[in-house]
Amino acid sequence: xxxxxxxxxxxxxxxxxxxxxxxxxxxxxxxxxxxxxxxxxxxxxxxxxxxxxxxxxxxxxxxxxxxxxxxxxxxxxxxxxxxxxxxxxxxxxxxxxxxxxxxxxxxxxxxxxxxxxxxxxxxxxxxxxxxxxxxxxxxxxxxxxxxxxxxxxxxxxxxxxxxxxxxxxxxxxxxxxxxxxxxxxxxxxxxxxxxxxxxxxxxxxxxxxxxxxxxxxxxxxxxxxxxxxxxxxx
Numbered sequence: 732x733x734x735x736x737x738x739x740x741x742x743x744x745x746x747x748x749x750x751x752x753x754x755x756x757x758x759x760x761x762x763x764x765x766x767x768x769x770x771x772x773x774x775x776x777x778x779x780x781x782x783x784x785x786x787x788x789x790x791x792x793x794x795x796x797x798x799x800x801x802x803x804x805x806x807x808x809x810x811x812x813x814x815x816x817x818x819x820x821x822x823x824x825x826x827x828x829x830x831x832x833x834x835x836x837x838x839x840x841x842x843x844x845x846x847x848x849x850x851x852x853x854x855x856x857x858x859x860x861x862x863x864x865x866x867x868x869x870x871x872x873x874x875x876x877x878x879x880x881x882x883x884x885x886x887x888x889x890x891x892x893x894x895x896x897x898x899x900x901x902x903x904x905x906x907x908x909x910x911x912x913x914x915x916x917x918x919x920x921x922x923x924x925x926x927x928x929x930x931x932x933x934x935x936x937x938x939x940x941x942x943x944x945x946x947x948x949x950x951x952x953x954x955x956x957x958x959x960x961x962x963x964x965x
Contacts, residue, residue, distance in 0.1 A: 739770035770794030777805030835870020859909035864888025868895030
């Protein structure tokens with residue numbers, strides 16, 4: 732009992748009748764330091780993540796879902812407390828390459844990384860960016876499995892990952908619109924990776940996601956720094 736906890740799909744809201752932070756702390760206490768896996772949702776804060784990782788040195792799996800309240804510093808400090816971590820799942824969190832670098836330095840046993848992002852997040856969703864890919868390549872050499880969703884990496888970033896993670900056996904890419912698997916590069920990836928899944932993401936699909944998200948409708952003259960969006964003038 733209490734060695735694994737899943738509160739990932741319990742999202743914070745104004746009408747929530749319970750204090751989710753207190754509930755999570757109590758559950759962590761019940762594990763008596765033997766917690767090996769936990770997933771938490773949007774109610775998680777820097778202080779709660781610090782409490783979880785500070786009380787759970789045996790943690791092997793950490794999953795964070797829509798944890799916008801956690802800062803880059805909070806992520807990095809938490810990573811330092813869980814050196815035995817083997818699996819990390821970050822879904823739609825405000826993570827940067829600095830946190831990925833910190834995880835790589837602090838968690839040498841990391842074997843699996845799942846990193847999901849919204850395709851319209853970042854300074855400019857229309858251009859590629861390899862910062863996170865390089866952070867993975869340079870700091871997570873032991874990765875065996877990698878899932879990237881909505882990442883802005885390019886072929887150069889993917890090549891860096893292939894070079895920096897020699898043990899990588901499973902690679903899955905969803906909505907990574909700046910990666911192209913045609914020709915020699917695609918063939919090399921197929922030969923290099925035992926389990927390669929690449930889901931083609933068309934320009935039409937990308938535009939539809941931007942429209943559905945309200946990206947084009949928002950008033951970008953107002954401050955919207957919390958979501959890292961920037962007005963793009965065509």
